Amino acid sequence: MPTPTPSAPGTPPTGYTEHDLERFAPEPPKSQARTPFQRDRARVLHSSALRRLGAKTQVLGAGANDFVRTRLTHSLEVAQVGRDIGAELGCDPDIVDAACLAHDMGHPPFGHNGEKVLDALASDFGGFEGNAQTLRLLTRLEPKVIGEDRPYGLNLTRASVDAAIKYPWTRGRGPVPSSPKFGAYADDVPVYEWARQGSVPGRKCFEAQVMDLADDIAYSVHDIEDAITGLTLDLQKLQDPLERSAALYVVQDWYMPEESIEELDAALVRLEAEPSWLLSFTGSMRSAAALKNMASQLIGRFTRSAITATRAAHGEGPISRYSGDVVVPEQTHLEIAVLKGLAAAYVMSSASQQPVYEAQEEIIRDLYSRLWNTGTQYLSPLFAELWQDAPDDDSRRRVVVDQIASYTDVTARRLHEVLFDRTLTHVTAADTPLPGLGSEL
Structure with missing residues (x-):
């Protein structure tokens, strides 16, 4: 294994150190026209793994219709939301952008269903997890930098690799040992440990937390939008007590098992009180514009809530790496979960699927x-x-x-x-x- 060294001399961006700029495999110094983090973002953006996301399932099958989101369009939207949040809170927007673009690159065909099947097939030799596969792509499989001893993937900076690690633990070593979520396979542990040098065990860096929040926000809002345009979800039906109860049970079962139905219903009531909440969708230009406005307002609601709470906890200075944590108010957390659960109820757990x-x-x-x-x-x-x-x-x-x-x-x-x-x-x-x-x- 090479001794990691900074790939480019110079003053690191505010909030970052030479340690954060190091690459796993040393590279010759580059022109200073771009920062190392801008270079990282460009490497992810031009990768073949990112392009392939254009034909991978998000919620509805890729190609189900001309409107439905794929893993690629979802990742672009996550990057836009994450970049804006990161800029507001003072961390490097290119790191966040790169992590958001990369966060789903390891997902296999057929979305979470494909992930589950591959995990079962690989159970005897380390399992399968989409985020661990993302690390493998970034640091090994995506052809960009090849050494004499091994391929090094995109060979991103330490800060950017760390920002893409959504589950900072290996298999069975997380907060819930039985959880299928983890961030690195056994043969990727050396580069995982390199990326995590100086980190707090089990704690995501700030940029990864921003990426995770942006993913949750985009996932929840845009999956609802896709379900409505795909005519599998009619929000008006939630006014029926039996329909509403059944939907909230799925929310609880999939995402919030420790929360009561009453608390989840209260979160849904808050969302329904939004002036932009859409009860009827016909596909007309007017209703399509109203749906887009609802999505925009919900994204704004969630991002403002988290930014305000994070600033209240940490003050107005820039936050990066391990100098702080993203704060998401509990009410916002529940509202996001309710939207994700409604998509699950009307799309993913549908009998037709x-x-x-x-x-x-x-x-x-x-x-x-x-x-x-x-x-x-x-x-x-x-x-x-x-x-x-x-x-x-x-x-x-x-x-x-x-x-x-x-x-x-x-x-x-x-x-x-x-x-x-x-x-x-x-x-x-x-x-x-x-x-x-x-x-x-």
């Missing part, structure tokens, strides 16, 4: 079995090289998981049809693959 989930699970399990049993035959050249360099079977199995995680939804379906020469009859029309294979194969 179950056949789709089953088809997705079949695709991933079949692909894993075929790729594992055929060596490098169906691996892309990049992953075939990693397979050949792998020291043991568990490492080769990890390569197979890495390959599958890189697939878009469309590519996974296409390859499955090619390899198994059949069409899954229970996949919906929106899931029908297009002819041809993706270039990443």
Whole structure:
């Protein structure tokens, strides 16, 4: 392992040190026209892993309609929200922007359903987690910097890598040991520990907290917007007591198991009291504009609440790295959870989605079995090289998981049809693959 050194001399941005500017693999000094953090953002923005998010599921399947968000559009929106919050609170906006753009790069095809299936398949050799896969992409898999001993991924600065670590612990070492959430696989521990040097164990850096908040805000508001435009959620129906109770139960079950239904209902009542809250959506230009205004007002409501509370706790000076924490008032936390839970109730846990989930699970399990049993035959050249360099079977199995995680939804379906020469009859029309294979194969 190389001895990390700063890649560019000069005065670090306010609130940061030379330590924060170091890269895992030393690089020759660069022009001072851009800061190291601006360079980090550019590396993420131009990465192939970010581009692939354009065909990966957010909530509704990628390609379900021309309006629905993908992981890429979601990440762009998270970056905009996060950059604004970071600028208000005084941390470097390019670090936050880079972390927000990168935060979902490790997600496999088919969203959280794909993540769950891959975690089960990889349970004997370290599991699978989207954020741990993001770290792996940033520091190993995304081709940018290659050393004599190993690839170094995008080779971002320490501060930017740390900002992308949403779960700062390894598997089974978090606040809830049974939680499936973690931030690094065993063979990525060296770079994880390098990125976390000087950190507080178990505590996200401030920039990662801003990224996490921006993700929650964008996720909650925009998934509701997608559900409404997709006609799977009619907010007017929540006026029916039985409908409302059933929806709030899903909110509680998915996101807030320790909160009472009464507290969640009170949060929903506060949201409904917003002048912009939309009870009727027809698809007309006027109702589409009203929906967009509701989304904008909700984002403003949540960001103002967190910025005000954080400033009240820390004063007016710039906050960065480990000099403070983002403060989200409990009422705001509950309101965000209610919106996320409504999307879960009317989209993700909908009975109509179950056949789709089953088809997705079949695709991933079949692909894993075929790729594992055929060596490098169906691996892309990049992953075939990693397979050949792998020291043991568990490492080769990890390569197979890495390959599958890189697939878009469309590519996974296409390859499955090619390899198994059949069409899954229970996949919906929106899931029908297009002819041809993706270039990443």
